[in-house]
Amino acid sequence: MNVFITKNIPEAGIALLKEKGINITINPTENVLSREEFIKICQENDALLNVGSSNLDEDFFEQCPNLKGIALFSVGFDSVNIESANKRKIPVGNTPDVLSRATSDTAFLLMQSAARKSFFHHKRIINGEWEAFDALANLGQELYGKTLGIFGLGRIGFEMAQKCKAAFGMKIIYHNRSHNENAEKELDAEFVNFETLLSQSDVLSVHANYTSENNELFNKDAFSKMKPNSIFINTARGKFHNEEDLYHALTNDIIWGAGLDVTNPEPMKQDNPLLELPNCCVLPHIGSATYEARNGMAVCAAQNIIALSENKKMPFCVNE
Numbered sequence: 001m002n003v004f005i006t007k008n009i010p011e012a013g014i015a016l017l018k019e020k021g022i023n024i025t026i027n028p029t030e031n032v033l034s035r036e037e038f039i040k041i042c043q044e045n046d047a048l049l050n051v052g053s054s055n056l057d058e059d060f061f062e063q064c065p066n067l068k069g070i071a072l073f074s075v076g077f078d079s080v081n082i083e084s085a086n087k088r089k090i091p092v093g094n095t096p097d098v099l100s101r102a103t104s105d106t107a108f109l110l111m112q113s114a115a116r117k118s119f120f121h122h123k124r125i126i127n128g129e130w131e132a133f134d135a136l137a138n139l140g141q142e143l144y145g146k147t148l149g150i151f152g153l154g155r156i157g158f159e160m161a162q163k164c165k166a167a168f169g170m171k172i173i174y175h176n177r178s179h180n181e182n183a184e185k186e187l188d189a190e191f192v193n194f195e196t197l198l199s200q201s202d203v204l205s206v207h208a209n210y211t212s213e214n215n216e217l218f219n220k221d222a223f224s225k226m227k228p229n230s231i232f233i234n235t236a237r238g239k240f241h242n243e244e245d246l247y248h249a250l251t252n253d254i255i256w257g258a259g260l261d262v263t264n265p266e267p268m269k270q271d272n273p274l275l276e277l278p279n280c281c282v283l284p285h286i287g288s289a290t291y292e293a294r295n296g297m298a299v300c301a302a303q304n305i306i307a308l309s310e311n312k313k314m315p316f317c318v319n320e
């Protein structure tokens, strides 16, 4: 089997593929391929191991009729038109679980960073603005005993809730497609409707799978229902929030702060006004960027390709 890998991945995955005699071509350039180059190389291969954010839409599937399977180097699969893949019986694999700890750590980090305005304070030092002790200036807020609202309580949301409960004794409320009985039992988490999630959360953290149905769900209307002391955290996908509405909420004391690991578009432009705000912390989509998580993702993606090469069901398949 010939597999095209769009960007290099940790050796743990490459070694597994080589062990099985799978022929791999890794994009030899540091550059992102043009759409034409990308499609051409996919047409020449049996499978794709996709690292990053290629748009695998209907047109892509139409132009690559010989493709037998796709292994994503991500847990999110919003880059793939699953209907198009299903129509052609093309399995799509992802990398669940292995990045739940790292991604929830990032949400936790952003929550604390926003609560203590740590990015802003760091910038003050860089800008030579560290002045005499001031008992009143730029204060943060503590999280002890506050309410954490989770939008999308799957594996990553569960780990975020677990950390917040253990560290700060936070009360957990959540909104999800269905009840998470484990979270209700283990964390005393309470299922609430979306309106209640908005109105009761002191910290609202997004951990759902992105679909077009929840595009910009966190918009002017949603922010207006949140508490003035609340912190909005998004480590899932940038398309969950409307950026202008978030800016408006942050600059008009509608919400207190925000922590984002994801933006729309990515990369975020250097002159984005959110980067100037003292109450907004932005990271460049590094949720899974630990050695441990990325090694795990490489192994999952390789296991998906190996299963495909052996005509078996992918172990982490999102559409079969």
Ligand code: DGY
Residues within 6 Å of the ligand: 073, 074, 075, 076, 077, 099, 236, 287, 288
């Ligand atoms: C994921 O795994 O979905 C991360 O967001 C990286 O894309």
